[in-house]
Amino acid sequence: MAAPQPINVDSLNIYYGDFLAVEDVTVQIEPRSVTALIGPSGCGKSTFLRTLNRMHEVIPGAYAEGTVEIDGENIYHPKVDPVNVRRRVGMVFQKANPFPTMSIRDNVLAGVKLNNRRISKKDADELVETSLKGANLWEEVKDRLDKPGMGLSGGQQQRLCIARTIAVRPEVVLMDEPCSALDPISTLAIEDLIHELKESYTIVIVTHNMQQASRVSDRTGFFNIAGTGKPGHLIEFDDTQKMFTNPENKQTEDYISGRFG
Amino acid sequence: MSTTDAAEESSSSASTLRRGGRRFGDSLFSVLSIGSGLLIFLTLAAVAIFLTNESVPALLASEELAGFLSNAEPDFSLISYTAPYIFGTILAAALALAMAIPVSLGIALFISHYAPRRMAAGLGYMIDLLAAVPSVVYGLWGGIWLVPKLEPLYTLLNETLGTFPTWPGFVPWVGGEPVVALFAGDPTAPMNNLASASIVLAVMVLPIITAVSREVFLQTPRLQEEAALALGATRFEVVKTVVLPFGRSGVVAASMLGLGRALGETMAVLMILAPGATFSFHILEVGRHQSIAANIASRQAEASGVDMSLLIFTGLVLFVLTFIINAIARWIVARSGVKS
Numbered sequence: 001m002a003a004p005q006p007i008n009v010d011s012l013n014i015y016y017g018d019f020l021a022v023e024d025v026t027v028q029i030e031p032r033s034v035t036a037l038i039g040p041s042g043c044g045k046s047t048f049l050r051t052l053n054r055m056h057e058v059i060p061g062a063y064a065e066g067t068v069e070i071d072g073e074n075i076y077h078p079k080v081d082p083v084n085v086r087r088r089v090g091m092v093f094q095k096a097n098p099f100p101t102m103s104i105r106d107n108v109l110a111g112v113k114l115n116n117r118r119i120s121k122k123d124a125d126e127l128v129e130t131s132l133k134g135a136n137l138w139e140e141v142k143d144r145l146d147k148p149g150m151g152l153s154g155g156q157q158q159r160l161c162i163a164r165t166i167a168v169r170p171e172v173v174l175m176d177e178p179c180s181a182l183d184p185i186s187t188l189a190i191e192d193l194i195h196e197l198k199e200s201y202t203i204v205i206v207t208h209n210m211q212q213a214s215r216v217s218d219r220t221g222f223f224n225i226a227g228t229g230k231p232g233h234l235i236e237f238d239d240t241q242k243m244f245t246n247p248e249n250k251q252t253e254d255y256i257s258g259r260f261g
Numbered sequence: 262m263s264t265t266d267a268a269e270e271s272s273s274s275a276s277t278l279r280r281g282g283r284r285f286g287d288s289l290f291s292v293l294s295i296g297s298g299l300l301i302f303l304t305l306a307a308v309a310i311f312l313t314n315e316s317v318p319a320l321l322a323s324e325e326l327a328g329f330l331s332n333a334e335p336d337f338s339l340i341s342y343t344a345p346y347i348f349g350t351i352l353a354a355a356l357a358l359a360m361a362i363p364v365s366l367g368i369a370l371f372i373s374h375y376a377p378r379r380m381a382a383g384l385g386y387m388i389d390l391l392a393a394v395p396s397v398v399y400g401l402w403g404g405i406w407l408v409p410k411l412e413p414l415y416t417l418l419n420e421t422l423g424t425f426p427t428w429p430g431f432v433p434w435v436g437g438e439p440v441v442a443l444f445a446g447d448p449t450a451p452m453n454n455l456a457s458a459s460i461v462l463a464v465m466v467l468p469i470i471t472a473v474s475r476e477v478f479l480q481t482p483r484l485q486e487e488a489a490l491a492l493g494a495t496r497f498e499v500v501k502t503v504v505l506p507f508g509r510s511g512v513v514a515a516s517m518l519g520l521g522r523a524l525g526e527t528m529a530v531l532m533i534l535a536p537g538a539t540f541s542f543h544i545l546e547v548g549r550h551q552s553i554a555a556n557i558a559s560r561q562a563e564a565s566g567v568d569m570s571l572l573i574f575t576g577l578v579l580f581v582l583t584f585i586i587n588a589i590a591r592w593i594v595a596r597s598g599v600k601s
Contacts, residue, residue, distance in 0.1 A: 053491065055487065055490060055491055058487065058490055060378060083493050083494070083495050084493070086490060086491055086492065086493040086494075087492075087493030090491065090492070091487075091491035093484060093487065093488065093491075095484060097482075097484040097485055097487070097488040098488075099485065099488065099489075099502065099503065099506075100485070100506075100507070101506040101507070110489075110492060110502065111492035111493065114489070114492055114493060114494045114498050114502065161488070164488075164492065165491075165492070168492060168493065
């Protein structure tokens with residue numbers, strides 16, 4: 001595979017119908033690294049995250065204008081099929097959402113089977129094992145792969161969702177507050193996992209937890225809104241180290257030091 | 262609890278708190294709701310007791326059912342009278358469901374997952390309207406307008422598929438014809454046959470199945486659909502991997518509701534079908550089939566004595582049949598219910 005390229009976002013405006021939710025985002029996201037997006041509720045960080053795999057537009061009336069280049073290709077080019085984008089850019093959600101009617105094994109294989117790839121039993125077994133190992137879940141579930149995924153604990157379910165996401169070998173993994181419904185131990189397990197995953201994937205994570213952002217990310221972006229009904233803006237984007245010790249912008253400093261939000 | 266009680270006691274006047282017992286409105290409401298619940302049970306029991314009680318004369322007199330319904334046939338019995346109608350009822354309902362279920366699922370999925378929102382609302386409203394049309398209207402429409410229109414189709418089916426399908430026919434106790442060939446036989450106009458009745462039945466059960474399935478499909482958790490979408494699923498794949506598995510038990514329940522209506526529907530069948538009492542699978546032939554419900558409706562005015570008892574017995578059979586189907590439906594729904 002060629003050297004991974006950054007994700008280039010250029011003057012992206014994101015709408016819900018007539019409402020401009022996020023205005024004019026231009027940013028470059030480094031490959032094979034963890035980028036955290038922080039900011040108060042309603043600032044548009046999740047909305048922005050969902051434009052990176054064109055999941056934003058599954059909400060009726062929602063759309064985005066501008067360009068997002070992944071691997072040198074603008075995913076908002078009119079000829080691009082969003083289905084193909086989502087196969088390259090995986091996503092982990094706030095609440096773990098394994099498919100309730102499927103076993104653990106089938107959950108891991110769900111994406112592969114969707115993409116119409118035929119897969120032999122041997123390859124499938126291998127893929128299940130590597131994906132679950134990649135998600136640090138293998139040891140806990142290897143004896144019950146045929147049991148329903150819903151029978152796992154919340155943290156295990158979230159790691160199962162990560163295994164399902166990486167099983168299709170995406171280039172980018174988006175995480176939308178993946179630990180917000182988890183206890184501290186499970187959160188730690190996911191954070192450790194994020195550290196390992198960035199060796200192979202570009203990771204963008206939205207989090208409400210600033211300690212988490214400072215623990216897991218290499219770079220951090222801060223979103224804010226001027227007030228209710230106003231669009232969100234990317235206020236500052238820099239190395240995590242710098243963002244949390246010496247931010248350029250007053251708003252960032254206020255948010256990080258806990259003066260609002 | 263004790264701390265809140267204590268807090269309330271100190272903040273509000275003691276006399277209100279000390280008024281023991283239940284409030285009048287509460288007891289009145291509980292009596293009314295328990296009474297309504299009991300009423301359902303009593304009504305069902307009354308129907309069952311009536312049917313059983315009134316069929317007794319026919320059950321006891323099985324050797325000498327010498328009423329006009331027996332038509333002076335030598336081997337006439339309770340079973341020989343009822344069985345063809347059971348057969349006709351089930352065949353008509355099965356055909357109606359076979360036609361209605363795929364179409365209903367298609368409409369329900371279209372409304373819940375494909376149609377633009379405004380169109381979905383309008384379509385849903387129209388489906389509900391379809392459900393509200395009285396069956397006598399369907400009977401008129403089917404008998405006068407639809408039946409002549411179907412004639413060319415029937416002729417074509419009879420000519421091209423007259424030998425399909427050709428597995429051995431089997432009806433318990435009574436034998437039946439050697440081959441099940443649905444479109445075989447000798448259809449003659451006017452086509453007041455079981456096929457026509459089943460088509461109209463299908464139109465009648467379609468709204469129920471559609472409406473219930475739509476509700477179930479709409480309840481598919483958003484998060485599950487997004488999970489599939491984020492893995493690169495197309496719209497059809499979302500339906501296949503998330504919506505249908507989630508809605509499966511609901512679809513079964515909806516189909517059983519439809520089956521219940523198809524089994525008991527009287528008026529449309531009565532107005533469309535030219536009756537007969539055979540075990541024929543030739544659904545294009547006229548004067549071969551009749552359903553229990555339509556038979557009762559057409560005969561009860563002139564029946565009395567043992568004839569009436571015989572008709573009530575067929576009613577009991579229908580009652581038990583729908584009961585069994587409901588039980589099966591509940592069992593399927595309970596078994597395949599999504600655990601979450």
